[in-house]
Amino acid sequence: MTETLATGAALTEGQRARMARRRERVGPGGDPVAPGEPAGRSTDPDAVPPAGRTDVVLDCGWGRLVFGQTFRDPADVADVLRSEAAGSRDICIYLRDPHVLVSRLHDELFIDPSLTYRLPLSPDAAPGPGPIGGEPAADGGADLPGLRVRQLRDAADADAVNRIYASNGMVTAPVDVLVANAATPSFLHLVAESATGEIVGTITGVDHVEVFDDPDNGASLWCLTVDFNHAPPGTGQALLTELAARLTDRGRAFVDLSVLAENDGAIRLYERLGFYRTATLCVKRKNPINERLFLPSLPAGYDELNPYARIVADEAMRRGIRVEVTDPAWGELRLTSGGRTILTRESLSELTSAVAMSRCDDKRVTRRILTEAGLSVPRGRTATGDDADEAFLAEIGAVVVKPARGEQGNGITVGVRAPEALRTAVELARRYCPDVLIEELRAGADLRVVVIDHEVVAAAVRQPASITGDGVHDVTELIERQSRRRAAATGGESRIPIDDMTREVVAEAGYGMHDVLPEGRMIAVRRTANLHTGGTIHDVTGDLHPEIAEACVAATRALDIPVTGLDLLVTAPDQPEHVFIEANERPGLANHEPQPTAERFVDLLFPGTRAPHRLWSPAGTASSTA
Structure with a gap:
């Protein structure tokens, strides 16, 4: 049996030996992802493998593509799939009679529950609709303002691509493999770059002619995905359009893709763009x-879990831990491994004591404990509804008013400067809790740090919800579109409310709710960076200053809590200045991918089932243990 490198060339004996050694090591990890998986089969199922290009296998980093139509013996296909590296995902495509092979090896192989779509790239490539795209642009090609689609170039690009893969539950790949592949004609690995230079989307095209002299003159696309926190609407379509244009320029007849049958949103996009x-x-x-693709069924209630509970269930199932969904609406799970059983609600577990939970629940208690531990908090007081409140305001100048107990940003007013506004803010906060905290308004970036088992696992700067004008839609329409996008990206957990606060923030930016925002003009529409009201999150784990990390670990020890999300205001994540705002006993772990929050949480619950080492890890994964 012959194997190939990324170029499609046959392997030498030495190269085959090195590949065999590579299969023995732990490969990249991740979950199945709906859009952008591989596709297709030959238009001629009786075609014989072309001379000189038989048994073709292409290493994509996250796994290998096994081109079934180049194999004469299906048994050789089975042998290749058996040699799959741990943690990788190999895919055999274009195999003649795949059901026959699977029926003989049903304990080892399965038919992927996906649909294959094809986009014709030339007018005579019937029967599908006409092609999308047009002339490819040299490192450009996107019609979205400030978005540039270009080739993946270096390790920094590959690292950014892996971050997007991981944040979307996809299998990651060694950086060196991605970079090496992108330099070959077999791959068209494109990235979408924002105006700030941030990579916000990616797509990989495989040119079948370059790989194995495909007589059908085809191509396939893989791993189409975007950063849902930062990519502007239309990024996925821009990537697809540019890839199609570049393949058309090469003279390819079609491009195939495979998408999970349940991914209705992606299927609608592909059909709208002319795929059939x-x-x-x-x-x-x-x-x-x-596992989720071939198991007879997932735990009852799994599909009803929110992203914060599902990420825990997924990590547990990956380790062979039994998962029972005891209350899907509540996000409650019963996890069992051996003789150990633990109940969880998202990232809250039986290991968090009631006392520790109560210390986080009441912001006044949190402030007291952190102050006694020598940690920095803003000046504040409990509202009394008398002249003392106004005297504190006069002394401080600007305050934040918040319920002493509560979550998701409910009842919080930021930037109160006048006595009348103070009274209004206190009344609002009391709708959520009878006790109200008045706190000094401190300038700085909103930082969330997740600490698990007294180790910093993730850190992220949170930014308030914002919109960017397109010169066509008014402010209300832009907010509604962005809200739908945030809801889709977070399983319905994040939406931008259109309320008095939103209208006030928009007015402060100089616009009305029915004004058309100029193209490229970005404005904030909320005061706070709460994720549940449309805020976005930006990973800064690798930039976190050691003093902040040490202070966060000290805070968790003072609170005596094993898992918490600490909210701070900082000058910058890489600077030491900070103040603690509050502590959350149930932080959303899914918000911090690609950092290994779920892995560390399950490590804490079941230390004997620790996850294997990753081939790729995001910056900052080596945590502080001060």
Whole structure:
């Protein structure tokens, strides 16, 4: 059996030996992802493998593509899939009669529950609709303001791509493999770059002619995905359009893709762009990464879990821990491994005591404990509804008013400067809790630090919800569109409310709710960076200053809590100045991917089931243990 490198060239004996050694090590990890998986099969199922290009296998980093139509013997396909590296996902495409092979090896292989779509890239490539795209642009190609689609160039690009993969539950890849592949004609690995230079989307095209002299003159696309926190609407379509244009420029006849049958949103996009269904099936190996694709059923209630509970369930199932969904609406799970059983509600577990939880629940208690531990908090007082409140305001100048107990930003008013506004803010806060905290308004970036088992696992700067004008839609329409996008990206957990606060913030920016925002003009529409009201999160774990990390660990020890999300105001994440605002006993772990928050949480619950080492890890994964 012959294997190939990324270029499609046959391996030498030495290269084959090195690949065999690579298969023995732990591969990249991740979960199945709906959009952008591989696709297709030959238009001629009786075609024989072309001379000189037989048994073709292409290493994509996250796994290998096994081009089934280049194999004469299906048994050789099975052998290749059996050699899949741990933590990787290999996919066999274009195999003649894949159901026959799977029926003989049903304990090892399965038919992927996906649909294959094809986009014709030339007018005579019937029967589908006409092609999208047009002339490719040299490192450009996107019609969205400030967005540039270009080739993946270096390790920094590859690292950014892995971050997007991980944040979307996809299998990551060694950086060196991604960079090496992008430099070959077999791959068209594109990234979408924002006006700030941030990579916000990616797509990979595979040119079948370059790989194995495809007689059908085709191509396939893989791993189309975007950073849902930062990518502007239309980024995915811009990537697709640019890839199609570049493949058309190469003279390819079509491009195939495979998408999970349940991914209705992606299917609607593909059909709108001119893709049509084909009868292709893909074959995969039964492994922990693919479990959700071949198991008879997931735990009852799994599909009703929110993202914060689901990420815990997924990590547990990956380790062979039994998962029972005891209350899907509440996000409650019963996890069992061996003789150990633990109840969780998202990131809250039985390991968090009632006392520790109460210390986080009441912001006044949190302030007291952190102050006694020598940690910095803003000046503040409990509202009494008399002249003392106004005297404190006069002394401080500007304050934040918040319920002493509560979450998700409810009842909080930021930037109170006048006595009348103070009274109004206190009344609002009392709708959520009879006790109200008046706190000094401190300038700085809103930082969330997740600490698990007294180690910093993730840090992120949170930013208030914002919109960017397109010169067509008014402010209300832009907010509604962005809100739908945030809801889709967070499983319904994040939406931008259109209320008095939103109208006030928009007015302060100089606009009305029905004004058309100029193209490229960005304005904030909320005062606070709460994720539940449309805020976005930006990972800064690798930039976190050691003094902040040490202070956060000290805070968790003072609170005596094993898992918490600490909110701080900082000059900058890489500077030591900070003040603690509050502590959350149930931080949303899913908000911090690609940092290994769920892994560390399950490590805490079941230390004997620790996850294998990753081939790729985001910056800052080595945590502080001060």
